[in-house]
Amino acid sequence: MDLSTDKILDHVKCSVEEVFETMLNTVAVLVDRGECEHTNDAIQAEEDAFTAPVAIEALVSFHGSINGSVILRASTRGAADITRRMLMMDEDEIAEIEEIRDAMGECANMVTGALKTRALDPAGCFELTIPVIDTKVNVEYENPAGRLAFKLADGGVAVEVWLEEVYE
Amino acid sequence: MNKLMIVDDSSTMRKIIKRVLRQAEIEVDNILEAGNGVEALEQLLANPDIALILSDVNMPEMNGIELVKKVREQKDSDALPIIMVTTEGGDTMIASAMGNGANGYVTKPFTPDSIRAALAAFI
Numbered sequence: 078m079d080l081s082t083d084k085i086l087d088h089v090k091c092s093v094e095e096v097f098e099t100m101l102n103t104v105a106v107l108v109d110r111g112e113c114e115h116t117n118d119a120i121q122a123e124e125d126a127f128t129a130p131v132a133i134e135a136l137v138s139f140h141g142s143i144n145g146s147v148i149l150r151a152s153t154r155g156a157a158d159i160t161r162r163m164l165m166m167d168e169d170e171i172a173e174i175e176e177i178r179d180a181m182g183e184c185a186n187m188v189t190g191a192l193k194t195r196a197l198d199p200a201g202c203f204e205l206t207i208p209v210i211d212t213k214v215n216v217e218y219e220n221p222a223g224r225l226a227f228k229l230a231d232g233g234v235a236v237e238v239w240l241e242e243v244y245e
Numbered sequence: 246m247n248k249l250m251i252v253d254d255s256s257t258m259r260k261i262i263k264r265v266l267r268q269a270e271i272e273v274d275n276i277l278e279a280g281n282g283v284e285a286l287e288q289l290l291a292n293p294d295i296a297l298i299l300s301d302v303n304m305p306e307m308n309g310i311e312l313v314k315k316v317r318e319q320k321d322s323d324a325l326p327i328i329m330v331t332t333e334g335g336d337t338m339i340a341s342a343m344g345n346g347a348n349g350y351v352t353k354p355f356t357p358d359s360i361r362a363a364l365a366a367f368i
Contacts, residue, residue: 099354100261164260176257183255186303187353190332194352198335205333207254207305 080143080200082222085192085238086110089147090225092191093236096184097229101162105234109226132156133177135185136214139193141203144241146216147192149185155232156181182208188236217241246368248292250277252285252300252312253330258353262299262330262360269361271368282307286315295325297367299351302331302338310345317346326367330355 090107097105133156138146151159160172160180172180186208197203209215218239225236249266251259259278266273277292279285281304289295298316302309309329316322326348331338334352342350349363 096354099356160257163257165264179255179257183257186255187332190334190353193332194334198337202337205303207303 080196082238082240085145085196085240086223086225088192088196089188089236089238092188092195093225093227093234095191096187097227100184100187101159101229103162103230105227105229107225108228108233110223132212133181134211134214135178135181136209136216137185137189138206138217139189139197139203140206141197142201145218145222146239147185147189148214148216148237148239149181149188150235150237151181152232153177155229155234158229158231159184159234178210182210184234185210246271246273246296248275248277248295249273249297249299250279250285250288250292250295252279252282252298252304252309254280254301254304256280258301258330265355265357265360269357269364271361271364281305282309282312282315285312289316297364298325298327299330300327302329302333302342310341313342313345313347328363328367330360 093105097103132150132152135149136146156177157172160177161170163180164176166172189205193203193205216239218241220240222238222240227234251262253259263276277288277295279288283306285300300309300312309331313327316325316327328349328351329342329347330351330353332353339350351359351363
């Protein structure tokens with residue numbers, strides 16, 4: 078099984094599309110794919126979502142023959158929209174911050190779980206961590222493998238993949 | 246169905262599953278919730294009439310596989326269906342869950358149809 082960075086990003090893209098279509102009833106359109114700098118400037122595909130000074134990040138790590146993390150990032154407004162969609166709330170209904178944190182964590186969990194099913198499990202035995210949610214999560218790994226930026230119906234979401242450096 | 250329990254550490258996911266049960270037109274009088282396996286066992290002790298469990302796998306305190314093992318250790322628990330609802334869709338995880346006594350498996354993300362299909366044999 079090919080676990081190159083490019084292939085992992087391909088699988089993450091498909092996982093995000095599947096999760097957002099099935100669970101949020103919205104289409105996630107890939108608008109940018111590039112090197113991950115983990116800064117606001119690096120994710121400008123959707124101005125409203127990605128230049129926001131305050132964001133919510135959700136991280137799920139995977140451990141197996143390779144180790145890494147998947148991070149979902151959205152502005153607070155974008156994350157609130159994701160929450161409203163997941164919970165099918167009304168337009169004028171305001172999501173509580175705990176609901177937003179939990180929804181972002183569950184999104185990251187489903188995306189990483191789908192990645193595990195699609196790409197990691199066929200390559201060996203992998204385990205996932207419980208989601209970590211914060212305004213800025215700590216990434217354990219040093220190698221920013223790549224990022225994907227998606228435009229949603231209202232706002233956007235960025236997904237970053239970080240991989241542990243393998244020294245031979 | 247009289248009483249069903251949803252076990253998931255995500256309150257968002259518990260709400261979604263409740264909504265999907267309604268969308269799938271599965272009528273349940275009382276839906277109990279637990280955030281992990283330990284809470285689920287406590288609920289089960291207090292509510293021995295629970296008719297079906299829908300459980301996540303990856304949870305803090307006690308995961309879904311451990312929960313299945315603990316439930317199956319109990320006397321006369323074979324009649325209680327346990328359906329795993331999880332992001333873990335790999336063959337190994339499914340085999341582990343079913344091998345330890347789970348009765349069905351639904352992978353997240355899911356549709357009302359997939360929930361209905363998994364529960365069809367038990368409702």
